[in-house]
Amino acid sequence: MSKTYKIALDKLPELYAQTAENRNLYLPIRRGGTLNFEAWHKDAAVDLYGLKTANTPKDLFLPQSEDLYTIKMDGTNIEVFAREFFDKPFAIFGIKACDIEAIKVLDNIYLSKQPVDMFYKARRDNAVLISLACNEPKNACFCHAFGLDAGNPGGDVTTWINGDNLYIQGQTDKGSAYVEEMSGLLEAADFGDLSGLQANIRETAQNLPYAKLPLDKGFTSEDMMAMFNSEQWGSFHRACIGCGTCTYSCPTCSCYDIKDHDGGDCKGVTRFRCWDSCMYPDFTLMAHGNNRLTQKERFRQRFMHKLMYHPMNYEGQFGCVGCGRCINKCPVSLNIVKIIKSLAEVKEDANA
Amino acid sequence: MQMPDMLIPQVGIITDIIQETPDVKTFRVVDLKGNKAFDHMPGQCAMLSIPGVGEAMFSISTSPTNTKYMDFSIKRVGALTNYMHDKMNPGDHITIRGPYGNAFPVDDANALKGKNILFIGGGIALAPLRSVIHYVFDNRDDYGYVDILYGARSVADLVYHREIEKSWAEKRNTNVFLTIDRPDDAWEGNVGFVPDYFKKIGFSTDKVVVMCGPPIMIKFVLAVLLEMGFKKEQVFTTLELRMKCGIGKCGRCNIGDKFVCMDGPVFRVDELDQIPEEF
Numbered sequence: 001m002s003k004t005y006k007i008a009l010d011k012l013p014e015l016y017a018q019t020a021e022n023r024n025l026y027l028p029i030r031r032g033g034t035l036n037f038e039a040w041h042k043d044a045a046v047d048l049y050g051l052k053t054a055n056t057p058k059d060l061f062l063p064q065s066e067d068l069y070t071i072k073m074d075g076t077n078i079e080v081f082a083r084e085f086f087d088k089p090f091a092i093f094g095i096k097a098c099d100i101e102a103i104k105v106l107d108n109i110y111l112s113k114q115p116v117d118m119f120y121k122a123r124r125d126n127a128v129l130i131s132l133a134c135n136e137p138k139n140a141c142f143c144h145a146f147g148l149d150a151g152n153p154g155g156d157v158t159t160w161i162n163g164d165n166l167y168i169q170g171q172t173d174k175g176s177a178y179v180e181e182m183s184g185l186l187e188a189a190d191f192g193d194l195s196g197l198q199a200n201i202r203e204t205a206q207n208l209p210y211a212k213l214p215l216d217k218g219f220t221s222e223d224m225m226a227m228f229n230s231e232q233w234g235s236f237h238r239a240c241i242g243c244g245t246c247t248y249s250c251p252t253c254s255c256y257d258i259k260d261h262d263g264g265d266c267k268g269v270t271r272f273r274c275w276d277s278c279m280y281p282d283f284t285l286m287a288h289g290n291n292r293l294t295q296k297e298r299f300r301q302r303f304m305h306k307l308m309y310h311p312m313n314y315e316g317q318f319g320c321v322g323c324g325r326c327i328n329k330c331p332v333s334l335n336i337v338k339i340i341k342s343l344a345e346v347k348e349d350a351n352a
Numbered sequence: 353m354q355m356p357d358m359l360i361p362q363v364g365i366i367t368d369i370i371q372e373t374p375d376v377k378t379f380r381v382v383d384l385k386g387n388k389a390f391d392h393m394p395g396q397c398a399m400l401s402i403p404g405v406g407e408a409m410f411s412i413s414t415s416p417t418n419t420k421y422m423d424f425s426i427k428r429v430g431a432l433t434n435y436m437h438d439k440m441n442p443g444d445h446i447t448i449r450g451p452y453g454n455a456f457p458v459d460d461a462n463a464l465k466g467k468n469i470l471f472i473g474g475g476i477a478l479a480p481l482r483s484v485i486h487y488v489f490d491n492r493d494d495y496g497y498v499d500i501l502y503g504a505r506s507v508a509d510l511v512y513h514r515e516i517e518k519s520w521a522e523k524r525n526t527n528v529f530l531t532i533d534r535p536d537d538a539w540e541g542n543v544g545f546v547p548d549y550f551k552k553i554g555f556s557t558d559k560v561v562v563m564c565g566p567p568i569m570i571k572f573v574l575a576v577l578l579e580m581g582f583k584k585e586q587v588f589t590t591l592e593l594r595m596k597c598g599i600g601k602c603g604r605c606n607i608g609d610k611f612v613c614m615d616g617p618v619f620r621v622d623e624l625d626q627i628p629e630e631f
Contacts, residue, residue, distance in 0.1 A: 117601055276604075291631055
């Protein structure tokens with residue numbers, strides 16, 4: 001295990017400033033009542049005590065809209081100009097365990113299978129992920145159900161707020177290099193100091209109302225067809241208005257559309273990709289029809305993808321990380337936890 | 353030099369446009385140097401686009417044995433295809449990227465190679481089959497008897513009609529069966545839907561079936577195939593879903609644990625029982 005360091009909380013602005021010397025620094029900043037990962041500046045209202053950012057770190061790797069290339073047309077002649085890939089180093093500080101796991105989900109989708117997504121890779125290669133243990137997991141949090149440890153969130157560097165100090169530990173080569181770079185501001189610390197804090201966080205996380213989910217029941221490939229064909233889908237979706245908020249606020253949702261913006265003759269056409277949502281009817285609309293005609297099919301796709309199809313493709317890794325954002329934001333109070341519980345009952349019934 | 357991303361296309365030139373039917377044209381494409389844009393296998397697809405209009409996935413209707421160019425037989429059904437039909441002329445540029453998807457297992461001795469093959473097609477879906485058919489004819493000794501059963505709405509809607517009559521029907525050990533949906537004074541052949549004609553002909557089961565067509569045709573033909581003693585393991589078909597990336601990331605063509613752009617479009621029919629029926 002690499003060495004543990006600490007820095008007094010009142011000296012954090014110096015840490016931010018030194019971090020930002022060689023890279024852009026994004027961290028939770030409160031603006032207009034909303035907490036989000038934003039670029040640090042010396043007057044920014046940094047808030048390390050907020051539980052969850054409204055948007056997720058996904059935005060920094062898969063921007064809501066991203067230009068892919070430009071096409072210039074001269075009459076019927078076409079010339080394609082590839083965009084240069086993102087090449088500015090940056091650090092994200094304050095990522096919670098759920099969002100760190102979500103980045104692993106995205107890494108699997110975008111990097112683990114050929115062909116690799118070079119736009120995503122360029123951003124990932126330039127990023128240092130600095131996690132922060134949750135001070136107090138609450139309410140809709142259920143990362144514990146997926147085996148995540150809010151008290152030891154991982155990333156390239158892990159940090160903990162313990163008393164008046166921020167404890168810091170490098171986890172990867174990239175992370176250890178960052179810690180080394182900051183060493184002038186840090187003093188050696190004992191990892192054992194954190195045992196009480198970590199025990200508290202784990203205790204809190206595992207006793208939250210949604211923390212115990214029957215994910216061990218079913219949710220394996222042999223249950224796929226039974227779950228897909230469950231009659232419950234006929235009622236689950238009824239309240240869903242198809243707004244797509246769950247997909248946009250999800251740290252792992254990564255489906256995208258590709259569209260053209262015509263900037264006029266001299267600028268050419270910019271082809272960009274942007275977030276899309278399986279909750280929308282035109283997501284699968286084709287000339288010969290639509291294979292997901294009603295909200296029932298679209299709703300089912302979102303949950304089956306996260307809970308069944310993604311784990312089947314990526315060695316059991318769930319496509320949900322228990323951050324609870326979709327639960328908090330759904331305008332009609334649909335709840336993935338209820339879906340998981342009901343689906344587990346399908347499996348129980350099948351076994352009965 | 354950065355590694356290019358798979359989403360970034362190359363520029364191609366349309367060298368020829370052939371009017372196949374009232375609403376199907378074949379677009380012949382080469383790269384800017386006049387060569388074939390990339391290698392592919394029968395059944396694979398490519399993304400074509402017109403900047404500002406759209407990008408879409410099309411099956412490649414020429415065989416890998418054609419090393420000079422690729423054909424795309426395209427029906428007018430939407431914004432991009434209407435534009436291609438109405439506005440494009442030989443010499444025009446287009447963007448092209450690919451190849452995408454798996455392929456028909458033409459070189460697999462446990463699948464197509466060495467076997468008698470029955471091709472069943474409906475309408476525009478003869479386009480992807482043409483790639484396999486050409487491949488088989490260009491490697492004729494590697495395959496047994498070939499039967500081709502093809503149907504369209506009317507005589508005028510038979511894609512590659514002239515090529516079928518003048519070329520395919522003349523190949524050795526090859527039988528061609530054509531049918532149209534509605535009677536036509538100029539037509540002396542069979543009238544009726546593909547599944548009914550299939551029953552009427554009564555093929556023996558000593559062959560592998562390669563089938564493409566509208567979902568409704570596939571459904572009914574498959575029922576007849578099974579009724580006549582064919583096994584699902586003997587039948588290969590393709591799925592068509594909406595696609596944006598072609599590389600298993602954009603999520604649109606996901607069914608079960610499969611991404612049709614990577615794991616398909618070609619599936620053996622028994623494999624389709626293993627995924628939700630969302631196609």
